[in-house]
Amino acid sequence: MLTDLTRMRLHRNLVFTVIDSLMAIFNEGEYADKVVARALKKDKRWGSSDRKFVAETIYEMVRWKRLYAEIAEVKDNYDRDDIWKMFAVWAVLRGIKLPDWKYFEGTPERKIKGRFDELSKNRRVKESIPDWMDELGEKELGAEIWSQELKAQNQQAKVVLRVNRLKTTKEKLRAQLMDLDIETDFHNDYEDALILRERANVFMTDLFKEGLFEVQDASSQKVAFFLDVKPGMRVVDACAGAGGKTLHIASLMENKGQIIAMDLYESKQRQLKIRAKRNAAFNIEYRIIDTTKVIKKLHDKADRVLIDAPCSGLGVLKRNPDSKWKLQPEFIDNIKKTQEEVLANYSKMVKVGGKLVYATCSVLPSENQEQIEKFLKTEFGQNFEFIKDEKVLAKDSGFDGFYMALLERKK
Numbered sequence: 001m002l003t004d005l006t007r008m009r010l011h012r013n014l015v016f017t018v019i020d021s022l023m024a025i026f027n028e029g030e031y032a033d034k035v036v037a038r039a040l041k042k043d044k045r046w047g048s049s050d051r052k053f054v055a056e057t058i059y060e061m062v063r064w065k066r067l068y069a070e071i072a073e074v075k076d077n078y079d080r081d082d083i084w085k086m087f088a089v090w091a092v093l094r095g096i097k098l099p100d101w102k103y104f105e106g107t108p109e110r111k112i113k114g115r116f117d118e119l120s121k122n123r124r125v126k127e128s129i130p131d132w133m134d135e136l137g138e139k140e141l142g143a144e145i146w147s148q149e150l151k152a153q154n155q156q157a158k159v160v161l162r163v164n165r166l167k168t169t170k171e172k173l174r175a176q177l178m179d180l181d182i183e184t185d186f187h188n189d190y191e192d193a194l195i196l197r198e199r200a201n202v203f204m205t206d207l208f209k210e211g212l213f214e215v216q217d218a219s220s221q222k223v224a225f226f227l228d229v230k231p232g233m234r235v236v237d238a239c240a241g242a243g244g245k246t247l248h249i250a251s252l253m254e255n256k257g258q259i260i261a262m263d264l265y266e267s268k269q270r271q272l273k274i275r276a277k278r279n280a281a282f283n284i285e286y287r288i289i290d291t292t293k294v295i296k297k298l299h300d301k302a303d304r305v306l307i308d309a310p311c312s313g314l315g316v317l318k319r320n321p322d323s324k325w326k327l328q329p330e331f332i333d334n335i336k337k338t339q340e341e342v343l344a345n346y347s348k349m350v351k352v353g354g355k356l357v358y359a360t361c362s363v364l365p366s367e368n369q370e371q372i373e374k375f376l377k378t379e380f381g382q383n384f385e386f387i388k389d390e391k392v393l394a395k396d397s398g399f400d401g402f403y404m405a406l407l408e409r410k411k
Contacts, residue, residue, distance in 0.1 A: 008096050014053055015087065017042055021058050022083050025322055026076075032062050032322040052199070056156070061090055063154060063321035066128040071115045088112075123147060127154055132329050137314070140364045145393070149363060149401065152394035153317040159196040160399070162216040162244075165251040166280050170194060173212055180205060190218045191225065192248070211278035216244045217319070219392045219402035220361070223306065224248035226390065226404045227357045231256035233303040238262050238346040243272030243284075245308055250281035259284045260302075262294070298349040304357075305350045309339045311360035311367050315401025318394065336367060343375045347384070347407075356384065356407045361400055363393055368403035376407075383411050 021039045024030045036055050040046075046054075061068060068089045069075070074082035084103040091098055092112045098104040120126045124134045127150040137146040161184065163170045174184050174194055182202065184194040195218070202208055202215065223245050229235055231254045237246045240261035250259055261284050263269055269286045276284050287294055312332050313323050343358060350356045358375075360367050369389060375381040389405040 008053075008094075010091070010096065010099050011050070012101070013043065014046075014050055017054050018057050018061070019080065019083050019087060021054075022061055022086075023078070023080065025058070025062055026065070026078055026083070026325075029326070032059060032320070048201070051201075057090070059156075059321060061086065062325075064090075064128045065325060066130075067116075067119065067125055068128075070119055070125055071112055123150070127151065129324055130327075133314075133324065133327065136329070136332070136364070140366060145395070148395040149393055152398070153401070154321075155318055155394075155398075157217070157318040158399065159199055159202070160190075160216060160218045160221070161194040161196070161202065161213040162192045162221050162248060163194065163213055164211055164247070164279050165192070166255060167210070168212045173207065176207055176212070177202075177205075180207075187218065190221055192251075193218050193221055209278070211280060214244060214247060214275070214279070216248070217316075217400045219315075219397060219400040220244060221248065222390070222392070222402065223308065223357065223359050223404055224252055226359075226406060227304050227306055228355060228406070229253055229304055233257045234260070234301065235304040235306070236260045236262065236298060236302045236346075236349050237306045237308070238349070239306075239308045239310065239342070240272060241268050241308070243268075243275055245306060246272060246284060247275060247279050247281055249306070250276070250279070250283060253283065255281065255283045257283060260287055260298070261285070262287045262289050264289050292345075295345055295349065300348070300351045302349045302351060303354045305346060305354070307342055307346050307356065307358045309342050309358060309360050309367075309371075310335055311339070311362040312364060313361055315361040315363045315392075315394065315403075319400065332364075332367075336371070339367060339371050340374065343371060344378065344380065347375070347380065347409075350384075350409045352383075352409050352411060354409050355387070356409065357404055358407070359402065359404045361402055363391075363401035363403070369405070372405045372407070383409055385410050 017039050021035045024035050025032050036058050039054050040051050068086040071089045072085040074085055088104055088107045089112055092109050093116060098107055124131055163173050177184055182200050183197040187193050187195055229249055229252050235249055240246045240263045243261060246259060246261045261272055266288055312335060313320060317324060347356055358372060384407040387406040387408055392402040394401045
């Protein structure tokens with residue numbers, strides 16, 4: 001949770017923005033990141049501390065929605081009064097003095113603290129997670145590991161930059177950021193990463209606009225290295241999305257060779273083209289998967305294939321806390337079928353002697369190693385040999401939960 005804010009004064013326009021935003025997220029089903037981005041544009045007079053309060057408070061209340069709602073004794077389909085009660089819980093638990101506003105009249109401060117102590121004995125409420133998700137996590141990871149992972153996933157995500165090797169070095173970038181009073185640290189386990197000591201809006205810097213870095217979680221940065229790419233190869237990023245990993249692969253390949261970035265959605269590819277231009281990544285081709293022919297044309301052609309598979313996202317709850325409330329059990333079942341199909345179809349692009357990486361941002365074995373085990377038993381999967389995998393849990397790394405498996409095609 002946020003640090004102690006006992007000296008903070010609540011400002012009416014900032015709090016109203018938070019309340020409006022939570023109504024949109026909880027009742028209209030809008031995505032938290034989009035709502036926060038819109039909220040931060042509301043008043044150009046706001047300084048960095050105002051913007052920080054709005055963004056962090058929205059995310060904090062989304063993250064702890066169940067806990068705050070149960071303490072406030074309000075049910076789903078919240079009206080504005082319910083949201084104000086939940087906000088009062090947030091403030092009281094942080095020791096913030098409630099101002100003399102009508103919305104806070106009769107706030108039972110002592111009862112709030114008592115209910116927090118009482119409800120904290122129940123993991124599902126304490127860690128603020130739906131019952132079905134808690135049952136699934138415990139079933140797949142065991143009670144002890146799942147409890148630790150939940151606690152880690154409820155911490156605020158660190159801001160991690162990935163240096164663009166095509167334009168600069170980690171050392172130079174760190175020095176340039178220092179000139180802007182943005183302090184960063186290296187990390188021995190993440191070769192291209194700079195980790196911000198304090199959150200800052202790095203997107204507004206000229207360094208970002210010039211393509212010297214991208215924002216990319218440290219766990220996600222492991223994938224391009226795991227793929228073992230070399231300059232001159234033909235590499236397919238089969239589920240490229242907006243291209244964070246595609247761009248990392250391009251920088252490791254020094255713009256030599258060919259990267260084919262594929263996705264189902266043209267909007268994602270448009271984003272990637274803009275990012276690639278900024279990054280000076282010129283060896284990327286773009287293909288929309290609108291028919292099976294797109295895949296068939298590349299059968300047996302790629303030195304490397306990355307399948308960054310669609311998944312539950314249960315490894316990235318700290319960055320997407322609203323997904324706790326959007327996900328449904330049937331989605332998990334359906335996404336596993338999609339993962340099987342993607343592995344079966346896209347693996348055919350790997351040539352003999354080539355390598356495949358299957359990756360997800362989930363911590364569930366049923367989406368990860370169990371999918372690989374199933375694939376290797378299929379008729380086509382028997383052409384591959386399992387080389388290694390890596391299971392990254394937030395409780396151990398402090399970053400996103402992630403999974404990567406490396407396979408080599410032998411015949």
